[in-house]
Amino acid sequence: MTSVQSLSELTALISQVRSATASLALSESVSAALLLVAKELDAARDAIFDANTLDLEASLEMAVPDLVIDWLKLTPDRLHLAIETLRNLAHVSLPPHVSPSMGLPTRHPITQAHQWQPLGVIAFVYEAFPEFAIIAAGLCLRTGNGLILKGGNEASQTNLAIAQVFADALDQADISPALIQSISPSDGESARRWLMQSTDLDLIIPYGRASLVNQVMREAHSPVLATAIGNCYLYWGVSAEAETVARFVIDSHASTPDPVNGIEKVLIHADMPESAIGELVRRLREANLTAKRHVGVLYEGQIPQDAEALAAASLNGTVMLISVDRLDTAIALMNTYSSGHANAIATESYPEVRQFTQRACSSTLYVNTSPRFMRNPPQAAEIALGMSAQRGLTSGRIGLDTLLSRQRVVHGLG
Template sequence: MGVREEVIALAQRAKVAAVQLATLSTEVKNKALQAMAQALREKAPEILEANAKDMEAGQAQGLSRALLDRLLLNEKRIEEMAQGLEALVSLPDPVGEITSMWTRPNGLKIGRMRVPLGVIGIIYEARPNVTVDAAGLCLKTGNAVILRGGSEAINSNRAITRIISAAAAASGIPEGAIQLVDTTDREAVHVMLRLNEYIDVLIPRGGAGLIRTVVENATVPVIETGVGNCHVYVDAEADLEMAEKIVINAKTQRPGVCNAMETLLVHKDIAPAFLPVIAEKLRDLGVELRGCEYTRALVPFAKEATEEDWATEYLDLILAVKVVNDLEEAIEHIGKYGTKHSEAIVTNNYLKAWEFLQRVDAAAVYVNASTRFTDGFQYGFGAEIGISTQKLHARGPMGPEQLTTFKYIVFGSGQIRQ
């Protein structure tokens, strides 16, 4: 069987499973999620053994430090994956929820009911935790899922999918609900992009190249998750101790993720006091600084920032730094180079905070907090399937509600249209 035939067969099984999933009880779905979490814990040694193979291959291929960090699994990360599944159990089941109901003058009662999207295809890169997050969220929301991870994580994804799909099936979830495209052949992705007959929506998660490929070539509808060129602006009226903590966290807590800060903007009035101090602390943490002319005058060890630096999502311990004249320049810079993901201001000025919130166009905008909070778990959604930076269907962290659509339900008593 060729790659195309294999993918179509997966999609056909998923379509059948989706019909059954759509009407499964919350009790059955939650039981499966708990079983999947427990299986991850019990089979952790198998997962770690498979991940070790991927890490060894990734190092041999010369993967970047950021990509290797995304690829790495350890006991703590497996436990976090299990906890993400358990968090879904405690969340309301959106499927079947009546979000509104009204009565027309002719007596028709019209309502909106949440329903699953159907079959969701997830195309992602070297993050095996996405395998669990996506499977859990799709199951909770009654969707079948077809997973196509990156070749870098093929062994990890095979082990994880085998373990969680077996646990789900033993709990009453139909076969075909959670499937992995078990090939590294890129032809599989191109087949998925055009399977409108079987796949209802595609969600790409990864770098700019992957997302662009999916968006430009898919005929299946796409929910676009975004590249994260995120900024923190430290205002003239910022608490500098607070700003220091936020900047260090936003850049260094986990630099290889989409909600990490990539550019620091600093108001000129506090730059002489703030920049030399924060620059030394960032350098001690291994961060390479690339700054504007004013920044380099205050921080001699900073490299010169180019136009490309302002637009780059480094996903690494590299930070662009620019001194700006005022809030207006900071907002303009974000508008020009930002990717509508996560942006933050540090200020004690209430009016400036609100102006920033209102004018910055991004999925998540923060006042006096790190951009690192932009994810479903931190927002109380449980695991999330990605951060949408588009504006249609979903925006920001996509939790259970964002993986449903709705249908109208209409109750009559014999009405006919004249």
């Protein structure tokens, strides 16, 4: 791990990481390095779990919130998923480095192409979730980016163990260990402050509770890609079955360790039979989710009295059931109060589907399917760290293409 005592030291560290990315661009051993890191992490399981136990014991003494402790706990399944993600990344093909593109007609003959390039140096600022450092590092290695890790103090021992494995494995693979740097937890709040003040980073990705993400968004002087967890909405049209809606909601909470696309608000058309709502409540409770009925019907343009609750992610398995007068109202509520990264609709009405897809502003929309998030899906090219609600090219899944930029190259004849 690296100690950072001042902004100038951080600037020097970023420069060191950037230099390492230049050498990586000339290396043909990225896939081999990913496989080697996966192998070494597998061999270091016992040491990593021992370190994680120390972190868990210390967190209990420090009265760390239960949610963060759950995120901190590195189970065999969670570590296995991260290791398998590295192995799958080793076999992923990136977009072609140079691709032809159509140019606008001009008076002079020209050809145009675009090429993909890494962003540069990325900072990953996160709390708990020690395995996410592995996934973030794998994505950066695959795309040729440098990475600076700033984990929370609650995971200091686990992060140290993982960082040591990465450093040793990269060195064995003849890749500069400077490519992936983990800032020492002993630097604490001061190191985070230097990261926020730096203008030399190409991207900062914060991950954790909304309070952390919002703080980074407010304070960072470098570009930030905001992540989102939970507070996803689903509209339940009168034509959809309760069993279908229950299946979508329950499945959305099944991703571990965090319900990235967890549906926490179900907007129900006011004409829905009470028996159907009761069936949904029963099925949610059987799945150990808590169903909470909202009093009354919300109408378009009405400001809910509990607007703060509608805008917050509970992340505790609570699902609010809210009656609305029509789909327009549901869409307005989604656009105003949801996290904005993964909203859904359950309906057999094509006009409702069309209206929803045209007016809902979520970065990803799910029509008659569960929005469940998978970090390491069967399609390896879709491997992702998390989700973002930001609009534009970086919206939706935070994966390989998120960490690449497209550069246009125009050739003329002089």
